[in-house]
Amino acid sequence: MNLLCVAFFLFILGALLALLPGRGGDKTATLLGSGSAILGCLCGLVAAGQSLLGGGAVTFFLPWSMPGGAFSLRLDGLSAFFLLPLFIVGLTGALYGAEYMKGGKERLRPGLHWTWYNLLILSMTLVVTAANGLLFLFAWECMSLTSFFLVISEYDLAEAVEAGWTYLLATHLGAAFLFAFFLSASALSGSLEFASFQVLGQLSLPVASALFLLLLIGFGSKAGIFPFHVWLPDAHPAAPSHVSALMSGVMVKTAIYGLLRLSGFLPAGPAWWGGLLMAIGIIGALFGIAMAAMQRDVKRSLAYSTVENIGIILLALGFWMQSRANGHHVAAAFALAGGLIHLLNHALFKSLLFMGAGSLMHGSGSRDLNRMGGLMRRMPVTGLLIVCGGLAISALPPFNGLVGEWFIYRALLESGTVLSGLPGFFPLVLIGLLALVGGMVIVVMTRIIGIALAGEPRSQAAARALEAGWPMWSSMAGLALLCLAGGIMPVLLLQVAGRAATLLDPAAATMLADTAFEPWWLGIMAVVLLGCILAAYTLLRWRQGREPVPTSTTWGCGFAFPTSRMSYSAESYTELPQSALFCSCLTPSTEDGRTIGFFPEVTRFFFAAPDPVLARLFKPFFRWAADVCSGFRGLQAGQLHVYLLYIFSATILLLFWVGQR
Secondary structure, eight states: OHHHHHHHHHHHHHHHHTTTTOTTOHHHHHHHHHHHHHHHHHHHHHHHHHHHHHOOOEEEEEEOSSTTOEEEEEEOHHHHHHHHHHHHHHHHHHHHHHHHTTTOOTTOOHHHHHHHHHHHHHHHHHHHHBOBHHHHHHHHHHHHHHHHHHHTSSTTSHHHHHHHHHHHHHHHHHHHHHHHHHHHHHHHHSSSBGGGGGGGGGOOHHHHHHHHHHHHHHHHHHHTOTTSOTTHHHHHHHSOHHHHHHIIIIIHHHHHHHHHHHHTTSOOOOHHHHHHHHHHHHHHHHHHHHHHTTOSBHHHHHHHHHHHHHHHHHHHHHHHHHHHHTTOHHHHHHHHHHHHHHHHHHHHHHHHHHHHHHHHHHHHSOSBGGGOOOHHHHSHHHHHHHHHHHHHHTTOTTSTHHHHHHHHHHHHHHHHHHSOSHHHHHHHHHHHHHHHHHHHHHHHHHHHHHHHHSSSOSSHHHHTOOOOOHHHHHHHHHHHHHHHHHHHOHHHHHHHHHHHHHHHOHHHHHHHHHTTTHHHHHHHHHHHHHHHHHHHHHHHHHHHHHSOOOOOOOOOTTOSSOOGGGSOOHHHHTHHHHHHTSOGGGOOEEEOOOOOSSSOOOOOOEEEOOOHHIIIIIHHHHHHHHHHHHGGGGGOOOOHHHHHHHHHHHHHHHHHHHHHO
16 A cells, blocks of 8 residues: 555656646656656556455545545455556556657647646546545546546647547546435445445345446446447547557446446346346447448547457456356356456557557558558568557467457356256357457458558558657557467466456355466467467578569559559458448448549549447437527526525525425
């Protein structure tokens, strides 16, 4: 706890010091802000590591004068598990951002940026360690506001401001449900201290279900679960890349933490709680990866991929809850392990990919895949690290993405073989749907890697691209090495997840400890495959050195020289799954660009893939709400005697209410 308090101090110090140099001291502000964030994350990593190794819980309590409030902290296995990716990504993001913000656009003010960055890490740390409802809500609001200011860093761009306001609206709608939960929990338990919430375990099923739904909607809007994901695809591309990594890799997971922590105080839920999470999870995974396959903006594609991965995590956690309710403890243990491990793995490889996308954006000057191309030859280190991230997110060995999904598949297979009849059929259906999601992930990643890194440059800026600076590629290299270590030594991931599982489901944690030998097979397979890859690469380079491979021009369908316009575009690459797999609501809008006649005019092909949930559900609702709210503008009369009447009426009503009580 002392180290954690030192980390708090360093984050606050960094937030203040970054403002001191002013507009003329951008380099000094970056040094002070990023340096404090790095040191604070290092202290936090040591504290989280000690908690995970020690296995005990430490607390800190400092009363406030505010009613119901207290600076009450608790660091245990569950909070330490979520602090681990927070400090890893926060540290690498600070190092990456020190170079990313250098020589940037004039509208980006490094001092303010690092102030919000330090405060964002501080607020997320408080969210994960808070043991008081009022402190939790305070930290939650601070996290929302600081991330909002980071999203609108380029505040003179209309798309960034619009994305920021959409995010702020969505997160505060979710916060309203969290306020309702804490007010209800405080009324039922008599306190806002989490320790007093233990009495919620005695609630009746209808009341507990209502509180669970409040938590699901409140935290689901921040986690980006379907259909509350509408803010995520706009906010992540608008933010700087290291902030996108922190938001996508870590911030959305704080909502998963809140759901696990607070639902743990409720009585053991019925099977339909888990079934609801499973349905939301698999629908979100299918929807997210389908939308990711149609985006030409590389960061927007990765943002939709986050929706898909959150769906996989919810699927695993929902299956854990359902299996536990039905008494299938082995399947529950595997599902819980798979969900927690995939949560940790996603934080690593998705942060790596967002940072890689930022490096490509710096090199090509655009987030548009159709403006990239040929960047592997010009940015070989960045390209190699993006390929590593692509292998990890595709659950291909020797990287860590396979480990979490392996346990999820094991849970589904375990349940499908034990159960009989119709109940045993559903896990097998989920296996097929999860495999479909995995196949689409490979399509999305080969699309990004093939179009952005391979081929010829598709723009002048891409042809002049240079490798990213060492702080940027070293941050990505650190994350890539962690992804590789997780694939080679999956037992470590299981042990870390087991610490968190001990608090959530002690019986499942015991079973996982007894079956710890299983991940060794994944590690051995990863090592063997890695050795084969290195041997094949060495042999290929040796043969190329001895016998140069002849090169020739690709046939260009009658054209004298091939051009980038002859290659696949980001839209055409996924035309097959669009036409064969996607439902009509996901069909992109296009305008045909076919030429007609012997001397046709210049034509263009237009392609757009808007989010159907946002376009058909939320935007009409927002417009209706705005119209309703505008009808109350007449209450703002601007006359003093009218406002005095409001005050007098409110006072009378309050006195009447107090008198009745």
